[in-house]
Amino acid sequence: MFQKMKGTYDIINDIGYYHAIEKAVHNISRRFNYEEIRTPHFEASELFHRSVGEETDIVSKETYDFTDRGDRDVTLRPEGTAGVVRAYIENKLYASKKSPQKYYYLGSMFRYDRPQKGRTREFRQFGGEAFGSDHPALDAETIAYAVMFLRAIKLKGVNLHINSLGGDESKAQYEKTLKAHVKPHLGELCEDCRRRYEENPLRILDCKVDADHEAIKNAPNPIESLTDDDTENFQNVLMYLDAMGIDYTIDSTLVRGLDYYTHTVYEFLASSELLGAQRSIGGGGRYDKLVEQLGGPATPATGFAFGLERIVHLLKHSDDFTLKQQGIHLYLLTMGERAKPYALRLAHKLRAGGINCETDFLEKSMKAQFKQSAHNKARFVAIIGDEEVEEAAVTLKDQREKSEETISVNHLYEILRQRLRHDKKGA
Ligand code: HAM
Numbered sequence: 001m002f003q004k005m006k007g008t009y010d011i012i013n014d015i016g017y018y019h020a021i022e023k024a025v026h027n028i029s030r031r032f033n034y035e036e037i038r039t040p041h042f043e044a045s046e047l048f049h050r051s052v053g054e055e056t057d058i059v060s061k062e063t064y065d066f067t068d069r070g071d072r073d074v075t076l077r078p079e080g081t082a083g084v085v086r087a088y089i090e091n092k093l094y095a096s097k098k099s100p101q102k103y104y105y106l107g108s109m110f111r112y113d114r115p116q117k118g119r120t121r122e123f124r125q126f127g128g129e130a131f132g133s134d135h136p137a138l139d140a141e142t143i144a145y146a147v148m149f150l151r152a153i154k155l156k157g158v159n160l161h162i163n164s165l166g167g168d169e170s171k172a173q174y175e176k177t178l179k180a181h182v183k184p185h186l187g188e189l190c191e192d193c194r195r196r197y198e199e200n201p202l203r204i205l206d207c208k209v210d211a212d213h214e215a216i217k218n219a220p221n222p223i224e225s226l227t228d229d230d231t232e233n234f235q236n237v238l239m240y241l242d243a244m245g246i247d248y249t250i251d252s253t254l255v256r257g258l259d260y261y262t263h264t265v266y267e268f269l270a271s272s273e274l275l276g277a278q279r280s281i282g283g284g285g286r287y288d289k290l291v292e293q294l295g296g297p298a299t300p301a302t303g304f305a306f307g308l309e310r311i312v313h314l315l316k317h318s319d320d321f322t323l324k325q326q327g328i329h330l331y332l333l334t335m336g337e338r339a340k341p342y343a344l345r346l347a348h349k350l351r352a353g354g355i356n357c358e359t360d361f362l363e364k365s366m367k368a369q370f371k372q373s374a375h376n377k378a379r380f381v382a383i384i385g386d387e388e389v390e391e392a393a394v395t396l397k398d399q400r401e402k403s404e405e406t407i408s409v410n411h412l413y414e415i416l417r418q419r420l421r422h423d424k425k426g427a
Contacts, residue, residue, distance in 0.1 A: 007113070007121025009309075016323045017312040018124075022106060024152035025126045029104045032145040034128055037103040039083035041110075045073040051082040051290055053259025055200035057208070062111040076110035080127045080305055081260070081287070082294075088131060089296035100132040106308075118278030118310050127284075127305030134288055134300035136233055139264045140240030146268065146282060146304050147246055154320040155311060158281060161251035162238075162266040165222050166230035167288070171262070174225035175201045185215035206257045221252040230263065237264050260287040264302070274317055275310055282306035327377025329420060332359040332394075333369040335385040342389045346382070346409060353413055355420075373399075379423070380416065 004010060011018060029036070045065055052059050064076040077083055084103055088094065093101055106126050113119055126149070130142055143160065150158055165171055178201050186194060190209040197204060210216050226234065241248055248266075256265045265285035275281075284304025291299035315321045330350065332343040347357040358376050360369050373381045382394040394412060397404045398419070407415060 005121070007115035009120060009122075014312055014316070016326060017315055018308065020315075020321075020323065021126070021153055021308055021311060024149060025104065025106055028145065028149045028152050029128070031148070032102065032128075032141070034102040034104040034130075034145070037084060037087060037105050038107065039080070039087050039105065040077075041108065042074050042076050043083055043086065045075040047082050047086055047294070048075050048078060051085065051258075051260055051294060052079060053200065053203075055196055055203045056257055056259055057203075057206060058111060058257065062113050064110045064112055078111045079109055079258070080105050080107070080125055081129060081258075081290075081303060084127075084129045084303075085290055085294055085296070085301070088129075088299075089291060089294060094131065094291070094297055094299055100130045100138060102128065102130045104128040116278070117276040118307075118313065120309055124308040125305040126308060127303060129301060129303035131291065131299050131301045134286075136236035136264075137240050139237045139286060139302050140244065140246075142284070142302050142304060143241060143266065144244050144246060146284070146306070149306070150268070153311070153315065155314060155318065156320055157271040157314075159269050159271055160246065160248040160266060161254055161269055162241075162248045162264065163222060163251050163254040164226060164230060164234035164237075164264055165255065165261055165285075166226040166234075167262055170222075170226045170230045171202075173227075174220070174222045177220045177225055178202070178204070181218075181220050182215055185213065189213065189215070200259065202255055203257075203259075205253075205255050219253070222255060223250075223252050233263060256283060256285060260290040260293075261285045262288045266304070268306070270310070270314055272314065272317075274314060278310060280307075281310045281314070325377060327379060328356045328358050329378070329416065330355055330357045330380045330382055331369070331373035331376055331378035332357060333366065333373065333381055333383045334360055335366060335383070336389075338386055338389045339384040343382075343384050346384075346394070346412070350413060350416070353417075355413070355416055379420070382412070 048059055048063060054060065058078050063078050066074055068074050084105065104127065107124060108122050109125050110122050112121055115121060128142060128145055130138055179197065182197060182204060186197060190207065193204045193207050193210055205216060205219055207216065254265055254267060263286040267280045267283040269279045270281050282304055286302040288300040291301060332347055334340055334343045343359050347359055350357055360372065379399060381397040381399060383397065384394055388394050392409050393406050394409060395404060396407045
């Protein structure tokens with residue numbers, strides 16, 4: 001028997017959580033004027049090397065890479081931003097008259113990481129990316145979009161941690177300061193860190209091997225390397241967040257594990273212990289150089305992504321979120337030869353009008369069909385036997401009110417609609 005690959009899951013019982021999240025994503029995205037974009041699940045490997053970064057854990061250790069039959073180097077996308085930026089450039093979306101240009105996405109990402117609580121090899125993200133403005137108000141609005149999404153799914157206990165890496169000058173200054181700080185301890189650090197020291201010093205900070213080394217724990221604070229302009233920019237982002245009443249914690253240790261960030265970076269951390277070490281349910285920031293770096297016109301941009309598996313895990317343990325019971329509206333219970341085509345025709349008509357129906361396909365007894373109606377959580381049961389066929393009627397049982405009446409098929413649709421509307425109002 002085949003089994004699923006390590007680190008992957010079949011979503012069956014939890015599908016209702018994903019539907020609720022997806023509904024909120026589409027809804028909130030419209031409010032913030034984001035358009036949906038769907039990019040391929042695989043891209044040229046080079047795209048991720050040049051964006052997420054060669055020295056990052058994601059690219060150096062976690063990508064699913066393969067050579068296709070045309071001898072191309074291909075990677076299953078480990079994140080969504082690189083593909084969106086590639087699509088932005090390739091489709092010349094920068095030429096749009098709308099400004100800023102805002103896109104959101106939902107879909108699977110793939111990272112070959114050690115599976116554990118909150119960490120899988122295929123996981124889903126909801127992300128949003130806004131292009132064309134370096135205004136700090138856009139950073140704040142992007143964060144507000146993320147916060148509004150969390151509010152829509154009633155996820156509480158999430159804290160926004162925020163920091164700034166600054167632009168080129170500040171980043172270069174920070175790298176210098178960090179290198180000077182790490183240098184005396186270089187011999188004690190792992191081989192990867194020693195290489196990173198030369199090639200991409202910032203990545204030393206996400207080393208899992210040396211995470212507890214004093215030199216890394218006491219690493220200098222990026223905020224202290226910011227130029228005056230970059231400090232002002234960060235203060236302005238915070239001012240806009242304050243204006244919207246969005247709470248945050250300035251976290252000077254936050255640098256994020258992807259290379260493309262400039263200026264504002266942030267993460268949404270769950271306060272509960274439910275996710276073990278994987279408390280980050282989402283993260284993002286500004287990436288003002290990436291579009292140009294990948295061959296497009298210089299275009300500032302900012303965005304974030306949430307991990308849906310982590311969010312589902314939290315929602316399942318939350319008292320604030322209740323999943324709506326998924327049942328059918330009507331079970332058509334049939335008895336006798338003539339009832340079958342009659343029931344199927346009726347179901348076809350009712351379904352065309354928006355009623356969710358089920359009926360029997362196994363010639364089951366009446367008792368067994370009643371059981372089926374219960375398994376399907378049917379709100380109503382229509383009993384159809386010879387007599388009902390003769391009279392063009394059904395015997396309608398209201399399973400909630402525990403009542404029963406004979407109804408002409410001509411009136412059935414209207415009566416069901418009325419009662420279902422009434423249910424909705426009372427809900
Ligand atoms: P990231 O922090 O690498 O950022 O991932 C975002 C979220 O995806 C994480 O906070 C986490 O919830 C989820 N996630 C990551 N890896 C796994 C995993 N192995 N299993 C389960 N969930 C996971 C990005 O991907 C950036 N592209 C975000 C961004 C968009 N920055 C700017 N725009």
